[in-house]
Amino acid sequence: MTKDIFSVMAMSVVDGLPETAGELARSALAGGTPALEAVEKGFLPGIRKVGELWESGEYFLPELIASAEAMKAAMSVLRPALEKGGGTARSAGKIVIGTVEGDIHDIGKNLVAAMLSAHGFEVVDLGADVKLVSFIETAEAEKADIICLSALLTTTMIGQRRLIDLLVEHGLRHRFQVMIGGAPTTRAWAEEIGADGYAENANAAVREALELRQKAAP
């Protein structure tokens, strides 16, 4: 019986149904199922399955985003209970993401954010045209692990370098890993400005972020 409920939770994520996922999370809590169990036996296996479907080429971005939304809906219900219970959701890491100021393109950034949260990262999305100080303030307030900077214009790429300079100036460079991306950027550019990571698309961003977290692990 309970096992069935967990597989229904997983399916709500696999099928990308945010409302169903949210309801399942609520009724699990109401029925006395521990939040941690709902996450680890229900929703997490669902998002793992989504990852497999993506890797095997069966899932495309629209499915992926819908699943990420479902996962988010379930987690927003369960997170308060998890924190109250002393246990934390097994997050892959916390990420602050946005498109740098002067740049209103955000489609690529949105995809990266969706992919990261689908793979278990906690993502704080600041949107597009984000002031550099906001990245830093938010990252500090949220105790983020990684700052992700997107730039789609050659003219705004320079903001990526300035952010890293700002972190150095404020003595915060060691606190956050910095990942960059966006059409005009390259790995060479990332290396030139001293970024920790670079990804050319949403798929690569997940791999890169997971690797960065692994490197940072003690």
Add this chain to the structure above:
Amino acid sequence: MIPALRPKLELLSPALMDRILDEAFLILGRDGVFFENAEARALFREAGQRVDETAQRVRLSRDLVERSLETTPPSLTLYDRSGEKSFHVGGDEVHFDPGSSGTRILDHDTLRERRPNTADLAGIARLTEVLDHLHFQSTSLVPADVPGGIADDYRLYLSLLFGTKPVVTGTFRTAGFRPMHEMLCAVRGGAEALKAKPLAIFDACPSPPLRWSLLTSQSLIDCARAGIPSELISMGMTGATSPATIAGTLVQHVVENLAGLTLAQLAYPGAPVIFGGSPSSFDMRQGTTPMGAMETMMIDCAYAQLGKRMKLPTHAYMALSDAKTNDAQAGYETGIGAVLAALAGINVVSGPGMLDYESTISLEKLVIDDEICALAYRLIDGVVPREEVLAAHLFEGFGPQTNFLTMPHTRKWYRKEHLVPIVADRELYDAWEARGASSIADRAAGRVADLLEKNPPRLPESGLASELRRIMEADARANGVTALPRLPD
């Protein structure tokens, strides 16, 4: 004589075009479009439109948009640097130009992309100058050796120095317009002379969905008042920033472009505007924007058909590829695009030379693509009767010895009827092997070197060159740049 048929491609039925336009007008009036530019909103408000200042949202009445369409010229004429050679942009005429604003160049020696510099831009301008099937040049690279803050006028500066063809360009910042306009005026000898003989087209891209940014609205306003044709570049990505269906994206395309067109007409009634775009069939696997996708080209040809229906000059980013090197994909995507664009009668076709989602230019590809453009032009010339009697007279006295190679008719017509390719391979196998078994990219590289060596740059007279230099240096200084890169010899 029987006239030749102009072969033509049409993808939309009249009923479907009506539906697309009706839905577009509905959205313009009901949902409106975001304009981040206060001056733009003021123009709409003065024209009696519903403007929500807080939301920066403008709702446009069908009546105003239709009146704006009436004041937009159905065609325009561009002139080269000398002001003597003219190019009609309208009807079904097709003009190819290199793709624009790449951020990288494919280095033929390493077969890897790298960031481009001043010499690369000069090279592209010089090469475009001598490739006959590219009628216009474009500011096709963003140089990495000047700061981004002056990249827009610096690109135009180099184009005007190293090429004479009309330029497809655009601003990267609001303040970029003034020095760029000054340069164009310097070439013509004044603002009125520039209005009379436009030398450049400025691209203006709305941000999908349904948003005109501060910069692009300003570009539309400034260009309209200066008589510079604006190219409207709506660029929905199906299923990401525009509806997933081709027909749905066409609706959004019309909404965005007509909102921009109306702004240009409010800024200056009669302002030249080109109905263009850079939409793409969004790749749901990679999250990329393939320009070589068949669906991308279908959207292009279809919105061009809608543009023609509204009696507007048209533009598209076609004849380009997403391949990373000059391989089979580069050839077929570019070839299909060039042929479809020509058949669709798109007036300005930007793309030749471009790889990798419109981000990387290749000199070798530019040479190959020039040849592809030649094929496309040949196709739309159609089957021409040439003479009243087609062939009957050639068979009088027909016998076993009849040989067309020796006929005067052959020498009279074969060059007009048949293209002789320069980089495509038509050799017999043994000859090809004996000559090094080269690829088309190798042969193109040889032609690039040959063309650049044999054709010294067509620099402007020294007075104009130093005036352009003065304008460029003044803007560089204003932006804190004290030294510009040395120009190539």
